[in-house]
Amino acid sequence: MTEPTGRRERKKAQTRQSLADAALELFLERGYDQVGVKDVADRADVSVTTLFKHFSGKEALVFDEDDDQEAALVAAVRERTPGQSIPQALREHLLLGQSRFAVHAADPRFADFTRMVQETPALRDYAHRMWTRHEAALARAIAEAVGAPEDDVSCAALARFALESRSLIQRHPEPRRAADEAFALLEHGWAASHPAG
Amino acid sequence: MTEPTGRRERKKAQTRQSLADAALELFLERGYDQVGVKDVADRADVSVTTLFKHFSGKEALVFDEDDDQEAALVAAVRERTPGQSIPQALREHLLLGQSRFAVHAADPRFADFTRMVQETPALRDYAHRMWTRHEAALARAIAEAVGAPEDDVSCAALARFALESRSLIQRHPEPRRAADEAFALLEHGWAASHPAG
DNA sequence: GCCGAAAGTGTAGTCGTTGCACTTATTGAG
DNA sequence: CTCAATAAGTGCAACGACTACACTTTCGGC
Numbered sequence: 001m002t003e004p005t006g007r008r009e010r011k012k013a014q015t016r017q018s019l020a021d022a023a024l025e026l027f028l029e030r031g032y033d034q035v036g037v038k039d040v041a042d043r044a045d046v047s048v049t050t051l052f053k054h055f056s057g058k059e060a061l062v063f064d065e066d067d068d069q070e071a072a073l074v075a076a077v078r079e080r081t082p083g084q085s086i087p088q089a090l091r092e093h094l095l096l097g098q099s100r101f102a103v104h105a106a107d108p109r110f111a112d113f114t115r116m117v118q119e120t121p122a123l124r125d126y127a128h129r130m131w132t133r134h135e136a137a138l139a140r141a142i143a144e145a146v147g148a149p150e151d152d153v154s155c156a157a158l159a160r161f162a163l164e165s166r167s168l169i170q171r172h173p174e175p176r177r178a179a180d181e182a183f184a185l186l187e188h189g190w191a192a193s194h195p196a197g
Numbered sequence: 198m199t200e201p202t203g204r205r206e207r208k209k210a211q212t213r214q215s216l217a218d219a220a221l222e223l224f225l226e227r228g229y230d231q232v233g234v235k236d237v238a239d240r241a242d243v244s245v246t247t248l249f250k251h252f253s254g255k256e257a258l259v260f261d262e263d264d265d266q267e268a269a270l271v272a273a274v275r276e277r278t279p280g281q282s283i284p285q286a287l288r289e290h291l292l293l294g295q296s297r298f299a300v301h302a303a304d305p306r307f308a309d310f311t312r313m314v315q316e317t318p319a320l321r322d323y324a325h326r327m328w329t330r331h332e333a334a335l336a337r338a339i340a341e342a343v344g345a346p347e348d349d350v351s352c353a354a355l356a357r358f359a360l361e362s363r364s365l366i367q368r369h370p371e372p373r374r375a376a377d378e379a380f381a382l383l384e385h386g387w388a389a390s391h392p393a394g
Numbered sequence: 395g396c397c398g399a400a401a402g403t404g405t406a407g408t409c410g411t412t413g414c415a416c417t418t419a420t421t422g423a424g
Numbered sequence: 425c426t427c428a429a430t431a432a433g434t435g436c437a438a439c440g441a442c443t444a445c446a447c448t449t450t451c452g453g454c
Contacts, residue, residue, distance in 0.1 A: 008420050012432070037410065047434050052411065086394050087387050146391050153378040157365055158387055161358045168354055181350040189386030190284050190355055194343050205451050209401070233440060244403050249442065 016054045018044040023061035028112055032120045059126040062117075070134040074141040086142055090162045091183040097166075098175050118171070132163050161186055213251045215241040220258035225309055229317045256323040259314075267331040271338040283339055287359045288380040295372050315368070329360050358383055 005013075022043035026035045037058055041048045055061050073093065080089035104110040117123045139159035143152050165182045172178035184193070202210075219240035223232045234255055238245045252258050270290065277286035301307040314320045336356035340349050362379045369375035381390070 006421070008431075011419090015432080036408090048410095049412090049435075050433055053432075058410065080394075084394075085388060086391070146394055153365070153369065153375045154382050154387075154390060157362065157379040157382050160361055160365060161382075164357055164361055165354065168350070168357060172350065178350045182354040185351050185354050185358075185386075186382070187386050187388050189382075189384050189389060190351075191282060191384050192386060193351060194283075196343060203452065205400075208450090212401080234442085235440085245442090246404075247402055250401075255441065 015044070015046060015050065019046060019051055019054055020061060024113070027062060027116060028109070032116060032123060059122055062113075062123065063127065063130060066130075069131075070137050073134055073138050077138070077141045077145055085187060086145060086158065087162065087183050087187040091179050094162075094166055094169060095176060095179055098169065098179070128167060131166060132160075135159050135163055138163065158186065212241070212243060212247065216243065216248055216251055217258060221310070224259060224313060225306070229313060229320060256319055259310075259320065260324065260327060266328075267334050270331050270335050274335070274338045274342050282384060283342060283355065284359065284380050284384040288376050291359075291363055291366060292373060292376055295366065295376070325364060328363060329357075332356050332360055335360065355383065 019040060023035075023040045026039055026043060029035075037051055038048055040061065041051045044051070076089050076093035077086055080086065117127055135156075136159075139152075139156040140150055142148075142159055143150050143155040146155070148155050162183075165179070165186075168182055169175050169178045216237060220232075220237045223236055223240060226232075234248055235245055237258065238248045241248070273286050273290035274283055277283065314324055332353075333356075336349075336353040337347055339345075339355055340347050340352040343352070345352055359380075362376070362383075365379055366372050366375045
């Protein structure tokens, strides 16, 4: 699967990993804002210049570059089980990620990590950005799925709202229930549950 | 109405205004990223230190601190015309701001300004932040209006989605139509307009 | 008139980030 | 095997946003 890479690429990957590890340790130890990129580079025994050759910025040190998240999102729409609505498919996709989450939730390291991300504005924002980056692709996928024009506003809105739901769900103590409510709103509308106003 | 200010406060306001003016001119002239805070301070004939006593950061130089936007948002929900739904009230509130927009759209200066904001990531993000900052207050207002618990997820979701709609609407060539579609989705749900998926 | 508060100044510093010129190691081709 | 191209890594100097500090000036209330 992950094959015959030369010594060069191996060393490169190793350096990258050292940096990521050093960053995570230090950030968890002292807190993100209390750690300088110099500290991270030092612990990884690497120069600051090298650090920035591997990561686009300080925040990127703690997030994996997941190029396939976009593909997974699009697939969730395109290959949803027949008869299932798009909002429902997206809700399930989100909960899947959420549960992959819960698996590791036992590991206290992981819990501390997500806590730190949520409490550090720079990291919170960065994570949100990485996630909502796929809005355009998702909007296109939805439009294609229902045969709407590529720039249809409803589709763009659904894409935006669905992606925004993630942080809504994540900060809730009971993610599944939160997801159900948020996506019920998207699916059936405000009027359905609040006829009064 | 807003008078009896001493010479002190007048000078302070004047300094602030000089800075805002200098910043706007320079940013429109050369582009946001091509201008340093030093340049702005120099043109306003003020030290950099003073600049930061008046503005929390470089981005804040071009935005008015509107403390009443939150109040207006809450009022739009609380004092909506009887029989009007909350999403509709919010749609109208957004379009009102949008039209106050259109009034000035004739001024080419203003058009250039908004173009610059949309094209400069730092400013786009800052504006978005300033706007969505009122999410919690809006969510509370909605919850109160329908008699739901203060932390109700549907209300929080509606607040988030309504606020997010703004940028969706703003980037659309036909704002009114975009607003209608986005808020129709919120009001009646995806299923209402897309029974197929 | 006096005194404290508040506006403004200059300097020096931190921190993230980049550019540059350089060394070193790996690789592929002849 | 050799050599040159390439890419990783280094150290230094710099830039730009921003802050801390110690200081001067200027109002405004008593």
